[in-house]
Amino acid sequence: MMRKTALVTGASRGIGRGIALQLAQEGWDICVNYLQQQHAAEDTAARIRSMGRSAVAIQADVADRTSVTHMVRDAETCLGPISLLVNNAGISVSGLFQDLSDDVWDRHMAVNLGGARNAIQAVLPRMLDQKSGCIINISSMWGLRGASCEVAYACSKAALVGLTRSLALELAPSGIRVNCVAPGCIDTDMVRKLGDDTRAMLVEETPLGRLGTPEDIAHAVAFFASEKASFLTGQILTADGGFTV
Numbered sequence: 001m002m003r004k005t006a007l008v009t010g011a012s013r014g015i016g017r018g019i020a021l022q023l024a025q026e027g028w029d030i031c032v033n034y035l036q037q038q039h040a041a042e043d044t045a046a047r048i049r050s051m052g053r054s055a056v057a058i059q060a061d062v063a064d065r066t067s068v069t070h071m072v073r074d075a076e077t078c079l080g081p082i083s084l085l086v087n088n089a090g091i092s093v094s095g096l097f098q099d100l101s102d103d104v105w106d107r108h109m110a111v112n113l114g115g116a117r118n119a120i121q122a123v124l125p126r127m128l129d130q131k132s133g134c135i136i137n138i139s140s141m142w143g144l145r146g147a148s149c150e151v152a153y154a155c156s157k158a159a160l161v162g163l164t165r166s167l168a169l170e171l172a173p174s175g176i177r178v179n180c181v182a183p184g185c186i187d188t189d190m191v192r193k194l195g196d197d198t199r200a201m202l203v204e205e206t207p208l209g210r211l212g213t214p215e216d217i218a219h220a221v222a223f224f225a226s227e228k229a230s231f232l233t234g235q236i237l238t239a240d241g242g243f244t245v
Contacts, residue, residue: 005079006225007072009033009062009119010089012041014188015138018214019086019221020044020055026222028084029054031075035061035089054079062089062115063107072122081130082123084225087116087160088138092153092190105152112156116163124176133176136224137164138217141184141240157182161236168234177233179224184240187211207242 006023010016012034020030021044030048032055034041041057048055056078060071076082090112093104116137127133142150143157164180171178185191185202191211192199203211220239223229238244 003080004028004084005031005075005082006084006086007031007033007075007082007119007123008086008088009115010035012037012044012057014190015183015186015214015217016086016088017044018218019088021047021051022215022218022222023084023086023225024048024051024053024055026226027053028225029079031055031071031079031082032057033062033071033089034059061111062087062118063110065118065121068115068118068122072119076126081126083127083130083132084134084136085119085123086136086138086221086225087119089115090138090153090157092150094149094194096149097151100152108152108156109159112153113159113163116160120167127176128174131175134225135167135171135176135178136221137178137180138221139164139180139182139236141182141238141244144182144236144238145244164236165234172233177224177229179229179232179234180236181217181220181224182236182238182240183212183217184238184243185211186217187213205243206240207245210241212239212241 006028008020011020011032032045045055045057058071060067137160139160140157142154147154168178
């Protein structure tokens with residue numbers, strides 16, 4: 001059986017960790033990318049290995065093209081050719097638009113959008129050579145509907161939707177599928193830092209009456225990565241409990 005190797009960016013915790021663990025259960029070997037949380041990333045990799053899969057944790061700032069290139073090289077040395085890329089790494093900073101600094105704006109674009117570009121360009125040559133591969137971008141429902149006080153975040157996530165649809169058309173003749181999952185309010189550190197009152201309000205505004213879990217998003221990603229989705233490309237799957245209906 002052909003070895004299946006996936007790179008999941010921002011996989012030390014939260015949604016990325018959930019995705020990495022679910023893909024391991026589906027038979028993938030995983031490169032766990034992280035920026036600062038080395039202990040958490042190593043723990044994720046250890047859990048994957050306990051499932052009988054191979055895993056390696058590699059530090060890289062996805063906004064740094066050189067670091068991403070080195071990460072992909074090292075991952076493929078350890079695990080084999082990457083045939084699945086999940087662009088999950090992202091940042092979010094709240095604040096009024098008129099107070100938004102150049103540094104905060106530029107960092108959002110560099111990580112949330114530029115990080116996806118860097119990772120795709122690093123894995124793409126081998127995918128093109130093999131005429132197969134799967135790329136899954138993690139956007140956000142806020143990138144589809146907009147988000148007050150998170151303009152930079154919403155803009156960068158909206159750009160991922162455009163990247164997904166455009167690249168899907170460009171790569172389809174090469175047998176490479178590109179899809180996107182747009183999570184709603186997920187019970188992670190990014191939501192918890194908003195405070196209990198805001199969290200409760202988000203639960204109330206979600207028709208299904210709860211926040212999502214990392215596992216909810218992981219299942220959506222695993223579907224896109226599977227042969228069951230072999231005829232799907234350029235699609236945006238909004239997993240938000242009905243928030244944006």
